[in-house]
Amino acid sequence: MKKFINDPDAVVDEMVDGFLYAHGDRIxxxxxxxxxxxxxxxVKGKVGxxxxxxxxxxxxxxxxxxxxxxxxxxxxEIFTSPPPGAVYEAIKATDGGKGVLLxxxxxxxxxxxxxxxxxxxxxxxxxxxxxxxxxxVGSGFKDDKSKRRGVVGEFLIWKMTGAMAERGESLSEVKRxxxxxxQNTRTMGVAISPCTVPAAGKPTFTLADDExxxxxxxxxxxGLRREKLKPVDEIVDMLCAEVISDLPFKAGDEVVTLINGxxxxxxxxxxxxxxRLFKNVTDKGIRVYRALVGEFFTALxxxxxSITLCRLDDELKELxxxxxxxxxxTQAGR
Amino acid sequence: MKKFINDPDAVVDEMVDGFLYAHGDRIxxxxxxxxxxxxxxxVKGKVGxxxxxxxxxxxxxxxxxxxxxxxxxxxxEIFTSPPPGAVYEAIKATDGGKGVLLxxxxxxxxxxxxxxxxxxxxxxxxxxxxxxxxxxVGSGFKDDKSKRRGVVGEFLIWKMTGAMAERGESLSEVKRxxxxxxQNTRTMGVAISPCTVPAAGKPTFTLADDExxxxxxxxxxxGLRREKLKPVDEIVDMLCAEVISDLPFKAGDEVVTLINGxxxxxxxxxxxxxxRLFKNVTDKGIRVYRALVGEFFTALxxxxxSITLCRLDDELKELxxxxxxxxxxTQAGR
Numbered sequence: 001m002k003k004f005i006n007d008p009d010a011v012v013d014e015m016v017d018g019f020l021y022a023h024g025d026r027i028x029x030x031x032x033x034x035x036x037x038x039x040x041x042x043v044k045g046k047v048g049x050x051x052x053x054x055x056x057x058x059x060x061x062x063x064x065x066x067x068x069x070x071x072x073x074x075x076x077e078i079f080t081s082p083p084p085g086a087v088y089e090a091i092k093a094t095d096g097g098k099g100v101l102l103x104x105x106x107x108x109x110x111x112x113x114x115x116x117x118x119x120x121x122x123x124x125x126x127x128x129x130x131x132x133x134x135x136x137v138g139s140g141f142k143d144d145k146s147k148r149r150g151v152v153g154e155f156l157i158w159k160m161t162g163a164m165a166e167r168g169e170s171l172s173e174v175k176r177x178x179x180x181x182x183q184n185t186r187t188m189g190v191a192i193s194p195c196t197v198p199a200a201g202k203p204t205f206t207l208a209d210d211e212x213x214x215x216x217x218x219x220x221x222x223g224l225r226r227e228k229l230k231p232v233d234e235i236v237d238m239l240c241a242e243v244i245s246d247l248p249f250k251a252g253d254e255v256v257t258l259i260n261g262x263x264x265x266x267x268x269x270x271x272x273x274x275x276r277l278f279k280n281v282t283d284k285g286i287r288v289y290r291a292l293v294g295e296f297f298t299a300l301x302x303x304x305x306s307i308t309l310c311r312l313d314d315e316l317k318e319l320x321x322x323x324x325x326x327x328x329x330t331q332a333g334r
Numbered sequence: 335m336k337k338f339i340n341d342p343d344a345v346v347d348e349m350v351d352g353f354l355y356a357h358g359d360r361i362x363x364x365x366x367x368x369x370x371x372x373x374x375x376x377v378k379g380k381v382g383x384x385x386x387x388x389x390x391x392x393x394x395x396x397x398x399x400x401x402x403x404x405x406x407x408x409x410x411e412i413f414t415s416p417p418p419g420a421v422y423e424a425i426k427a428t429d430g431g432k433g434v435l436l437x438x439x440x441x442x443x444x445x446x447x448x449x450x451x452x453x454x455x456x457x458x459x460x461x462x463x464x465x466x467x468x469x470x471v472g473s474g475f476k477d478d479k480s481k482r483r484g485v486v487g488e489f490l491i492w493k494m495t496g497a498m499a500e501r502g503e504s505l506s507e508v509k510r511x512x513x514x515x516x517q518n519t520r521t522m523g524v525a526i527s528p529c530t531v532p533a534a535g536k537p538t539f540t541l542a543d544d545e546x547x548x549x550x551x552x553x554x555x556x557g558l559r560r561e562k563l564k565p566v567d568e569i570v571d572m573l574c575a576e577v578i579s580d581l582p583f584k585a586g587d588e589v590v591t592l593i594n595g596x597x598x599x600x601x602x603x604x605x606x607x608x609x610r611l612f613k614n615v616t617d618k619g620i621r622v623y624r625a626l627v628g629e630f631f632t633a634l635x636x637x638x639x640s641i642t643l644c645r646l647d648d649e650l651k652e653l654x655x656x657x658x659x660x661x662x663x664t665q666a667g668r
Binding site: 002003004005006011012014015016017018019021022055056058059063078192193195209229231232233235263264265266267268269270271272273274275276277278288291292293294295298300301303305323325328330331332 | 336337338339340345346348349350351352353355356389390392393397412526527529543563565566567569597598599600601602603604605606607608609610611612622625626627628629632634635637639657659662664665666
């Protein structure tokens with residue numbers, strides 16, 4: 001294991017320290033738990049947006065704390081759910097009187113721990129709702145999409161839900177947006193090399209020199225199948241076919257496309273993929289309203305990428321384009 | 335070679351196509367050369383800021399085209415200088431009547447080609463000045479710093495020079511800022527794995543499982559020495575000692591620190607490094623005015639990072655904090 005670390009068991013705490021040295025002017029850590037919140041939390045008259053999950057996905061989750069996106073993040077160990085207490089403290093620290101929306105991926109540990117935290121907070125009289133992301137086509141379950149994993153589609157949910165909350169809308173309205181974005185979002189990824197969790201010390205999976213894992217998860221979970229590596233245009237064609245047919249996206253739809261690097265894939269390759277993605281989508285008569293390319297939700301140093309499409313209407317376009325000020329996503333409104 | 339590409343010789347053109355599909359609302363390609371410019375170039379009454387260099391360093395250089403940073407970038411092949419014609423077209427396309435400043439790293443091919451382009455443009459009556467970055471302590475030349483490579487310190491030069499130009503200052507004033515930032519900036523990096531240029535098909539160097547390259551360049555150039563891999567705190571201590579003593583940075587100085595991932599290093603590790611960097615700098619009585627952490631200037635999928643310090647005064651702080659709107663660096667002013 002060749003990594004820039006000290007003690008493998010201390011990586012998350014040391015990372016949080018280093019993060020706060022860089023962003024401590026606008027993000028703070030709670031005394032009660034490993035939970036990071038907006039420096040000005042709770043924001044009065046605004047629904048609190050809380051998420052959390054395992055570490056190793058930077059810039060997710062903590063890189064998106066700030067005005068127009070997330071109010072708090074409960075920070076778990078690498079690829080491990082945060083404890084209920086960290087989520088509970090996040091809720092208490094961000095309730096500005098209009099309740100708190102929990103956003104999470106569809107992982108058993110997260111679902112259980114967020115549920116427990118929500119119950120505790122409701123006992124304190126705080127209104128709490130949840131919305132669970134399930135955008136990963138690569139996790140299968142064609143017959144029961146509610147079983148799918150949430151992956152980088154969560155970024156789009158945070159963005160649009162955060163903008164809705166910033167407007168001062170009610171908890172039920174903010175939750176409606178989270179669910180709506182999730183229902184209109186589909187993702188599928190591919191990896192050509194694994195990652196190594198420091199405390200484990202060995203790769204999450206192994207692949208032959210000419211193989212790729214199709215439908216891989218954000219923690220190196222096995223995908224739908226293993227195939228021979230192909231030119232990237234053919235890979236993009238395959239991913240697009242699965243993503244587009246799943247919703248399905250249709251001629252006349254408008255979408256935001258997102259290409260997410262999983263960690264070690266050069267941006268150069270992501271843009272080559274974006275070239276082919278654009279062709280696939282527009283050839284079907286689908287309009288690209290906006291295209292995002294970069295690393296939004298990684299899996300340590302895994303080499304791979306995913307393609308996401310999210311169908312937009314006027315309401316979602318406005319929320320996507322609203323201003324946001326976070327360490328890793330800033331826009332002054334478009 | 336396991337990469338998400340099609341034809342190894344077409345990677346740069348395909349990347350540019352994909353880049354423009356994502357950012358074509360604010361960046362355009364010139365018809366005359368592989369040169370990308372702000373959509374609204376030339377901006378009247380503003381000095382044009384032009385840079386360029388080899389590809390494979392994303393988000394540098396083209397990811398920083400936009401208001402408050404770069405006006406144009408001449409795009410070379412992977413790790414290869416752009417031809418003089420591409421730089422010449424960049425100058426012509428961005429001269430808004432106040433002249434053009436060329437910013438470049440200290441690489442023989444770049445220096446030669448930018449010089450030729452400057453001569454051609456001067457022949458057309460355009461005022462052209464140059465400023466050459468030399469921030470890389472790892473390239474040696476303690477006795478003649480003008481021979482050093484320019485590396486990620488260039489990002490800080492683009493940021494502050496771009497802000498100066500946006501104010502409508504004269505060419506000589508904008509050049510003064512570029513030189514001033516360079517004189518106050520020092521960088522040193524380390525790598526634990528190489529990268530592979532697609533057209534070459536084999537790694538730029540090889541390292542044993544327990545080795546690191548200290549002082550590595552942005553193209554995998556050999557550094558000052560090869561050492562056994564150590565805990566990251568010890569690596570940061572070593573890099574800081576070399577960077578701090580070189581200027582030298584002294585108690586009472588204020589700096590912006592920058593940790594730059596070279597491609598495949600997880601952000602988690604960069605933040606662990608930032609924790610120790612903060613300690614090193616503040617223990618010396620140096621104040622951290624601002625800390626940047628991320629991928630600003632990569633070398634394809636190389637695993638490694640560098641540490642940069644830039645000494646600030648009131649003038650530079652204001653320029654650092656000025657607004658900027660580019661695909662990969664946006665701030666609404668601080």
